[in-house]
Amino acid sequence: MGEFLTDNIKTQEYFLNMGPQHPATHGVLRLLLQLNGEIVENIDMDLGYVHRSIEKMCEHDTYQQIIHLTDRLDYLSSHMNNEAVALAVEKGLGIEVPDRVKVIRTMMSELTRFASHALWYGVNAMDIGAITPFMYGFRERELINDIMEETCGARLTMNYNKVGGVRYDLHPNFQKKVKDFIKHARKKLPDYDAVLSNNIIFKKRMKNVGFIDKDNAVLYGLSGPTARGSGVSCDVRKVHPYSAYDRVQFNEITFTEGDSYARYRVRIREMWESLSILEQLVDNIPEGDYKVKTKAVLKLPEGSYYQKVESARGEFGVHILSRGDKLPYRVKFRSPNFANLSALNKMAKGVKIADVVAILSSIDIVVPDIDR
Amino acid sequence: MSYLSDITGGIKSLLGGMTVTGKYFFINFFTRKEVITEEYPDNMDTLKMYDRFRGEVVMWHNENNEHKCTGCSSCERACPNGAIEIIWKKEVNPETGKAKRAIDKHIYHLGMCTMCGLCIEACPTDAIEWGQDFHHTTYDRTQLTKVLNKPGSKVISGTKE
Numbered sequence: 001m002g003e004f005l006t007d008n009i010k011t012q013e014y015f016l017n018m019g020p021q022h023p024a025t026h027g028v029l030r031l032l033l034q035l036n037g038e039i040v041e042n043i044d045m046d047l048g049y050v051h052r053s054i055e056k057m058c059e060h061d062t063y064q065q066i067i068h069l070t071d072r073l074d075y076l077s078s079h080m081n082n083e084a085v086a087l088a089v090e091k092g093l094g095i096e097v098p099d100r101v102k103v104i105r106t107m108m109s110e111l112t113r114f115a116s117h118a119l120w121y122g123v124n125a126m127d128i129g130a131i132t133p134f135m136y137g138f139r140e141r142e143l144i145n146d147i148m149e150e151t152c153g154a155r156l157t158m159n160y161n162k163v164g165g166v167r168y169d170l171h172p173n174f175q176k177k178v179k180d181f182i183k184h185a186r187k188k189l190p191d192y193d194a195v196l197s198n199n200i201i202f203k204k205r206m207k208n209v210g211f212i213d214k215d216n217a218v219l220y221g222l223s224g225p226t227a228r229g230s231g232v233s234c235d236v237r238k239v240h241p242y243s244a245y246d247r248v249q250f251n252e253i254t255f256t257e258g259d260s261y262a263r264y265r266v267r268i269r270e271m272w273e274s275l276s277i278l279e280q281l282v283d284n285i286p287e288g289d290y291k292v293k294t295k296a297v298l299k300l301p302e303g304s305y306y307q308k309v310e311s312a313r314g315e316f317g318v319h320i321l322s323r324g325d326k327l328p329y330r331v332k333f334r335s336p337n338f339a340n341l342s343a344l345n346k347m348a349k350g351v352k353i354a355d356v357v358a359i360l361s362s363i364d365i366v367v368p369d370i371d372r
Numbered sequence: 373m374s375y376l377s378d379i380t381g382g383i384k385s386l387l388g389g390m391t392v393t394g395k396y397f398f399i400n401f402f403t404r405k406e407v408i409t410e411e412y413p414d415n416m417d418t419l420k421m422y423d424r425f426r427g428e429v430v431m432w433h434n435e436n437n438e439h440k441c442t443g444c445s446s447c448e449r450a451c452p453n454g455a456i457e458i459i460w461k462k463e464v465n466p467e468t469g470k471a472k473r474a475i476d477k478h479i480y481h482l483g484m485c486t487m488c489g490l491c492i493e494a495c496p497t498d499a500i501e502w503g504q505d506f507h508h509t510t511y512d513r514t515q516l517t518k519v520l521n522k523p524g525s526k527v528i529s530g531t532k533e
Contacts, residue, residue, distance in 0.1 A: 061452050062452075064490060065450075065452035065488070065490060067488075068452065068486055068488035068490075069452075132393055139408050142408065149421075149422050149424075149425055150422045150424065151424070152424070153422075153424040153425055153426045153489070153502070154425070154426050154487065157486075157487070159487075159488050159489065167489065167493075168424060171424070191392045194388045194389055194391065194392045195389045195392050195393065196389075198385045198388055198389075199385050199386070199389055200378075200381060200382035200385045200386065201382075203385075
């Protein structure tokens with residue numbers, strides 16, 4: 001604690017708790033702000049409020065049973081998390097899934113990504129003080145939730161993937177509903193820009209706030225839209241294509257500004273890309289089986305297997321260490337949110353308290369994924 | 373100069389946003405076409421969940437109070453959370469006088485269930501299935517432990533594992 005004399009006013013450094021019950025931290029995350037007046041000097045992050053020891057629980061579950069636990073990590077991109085585990089185990093067992101499964105998985109991932117970004121769009125606006133965009137974001141998300149509920153059986157924790165395919169075949173209404181959704185979303189997305197992206201207050205709150213340059217973004221291990229806002233080309237879908245991403249055309253969105261507004265624009269543009277991927281696949285779902293027959297007891301050969309996917313927030317990785325047993329010896333999840341949050345201190349140094357909320361919101365964290 | 377252009381640009385952007393919100397306001401005021409919210413507890417009569425919706429695990433019974441569960445414990449082994457317990461009893465066959473193991477209770481702990489669906493996939497006789505009810509709130513957690521086979525129910529004769 002140091003004392004300062006600025007403009008003949010004696011000030012003192014002090015600490016402020018943000019959280020663990022602060023609505024802008026999207027869960028239970030405690031930030032200890034070290035302040036000088038209203039200027040943030042340093043941020044200490046206190047994690048672990050929603051720690052459920054999921055990695056340890058995985059050591060007691062078989063490979064089919066692990067998948068449903070990953071729903072509970074980053075619950076807004078649960079489908080990608082499921083897919084990562086399924087792909088890792090399939091890689092270890094040498095299972096080649098049918099084309100239909102690959103396309104279904106890709107479509108579901110993109111729907112989930114859109115839903116996640118739509119929710120983030122609303123929540124981001126809400127953090128900054130606008131209520132209306134929240135309703136618009138949830139309107140589109142609700143349509144996707146309906147599609148998910150009809151095909152997967154749940155709205156949030158879909159648990160749709162399994163080792164060797166997916167759990168159910170697509171619902172007969174799926175194609176029609178996705179087409180309707182694409183048409184609807186293409187009409188509504190320009191509203192997003194009119195209401196929020198071009199709004200002068202929003203722009204002033206987001207532009208030149210929370211800057212992180214390209215080198216530091218790489219240094220901190222950022223991934224996903226947070227890194228792409230700083231010009232790092234890191235889209236796993238492009239760099240290491242999995243499932244059906246090698247057969248669709250889409251652009252990797254990067255902006256070089258590195259501020260909160262760039263991260264915002266990356267996500268808005270990614271929604272458009274998701275729609276274009278869905279449009280390419282919705283009429284080209286190959287016929288075939290939706291799963292391959294696997295053994296009742298899966299035993300992964302001894303060794304370590306790593307599979308990464310692009311979740312809505314960045315690179316989600318699964319590292320399975322097997323000793324040839326039916327249970328994994330160790331499972332490690334590489335969560336994008338943990339790395340993204342670690343850069344908050346760098347981004348928020350020297351800004352005002354209110355900007356911390358805007359920056360935290362622009363990173364788009366999901367706390368259960370950080371604590372695991 | 374930039375001060376003035378800031379003000380005009382700001383007003384323009386605000387008006388752009390107001391056009392969108394105003395559009396929805398008037399559409400919904402006159403036609404209610406774009407209303408997306410539902411009044412949840414009031415629409416209970418018309419609310420229908422999708423067939424695949426995972427609300428809770430239920431056991432199917434026919435009109436003679438018979439079910440298909442042989443008590444093979446496949447679901448118990450498949451459950452990652454230990455939410456299912458099968459309790460056995462000894463049943464004496466009146467004709468031959470031999471004692472045979474039979475299912476007594478199929479206990480389902482809803483409070484421990486994560487709705488992963490592995491039990492239903494594991495069931496060899498399709499005895500358990502998804503129920504669409506999602507009103508699980510109770511005042512006491514003991515009420516979340518359910519016995520799925522109804523009292524006095526029997527296995528449909530001829531059901532094989």
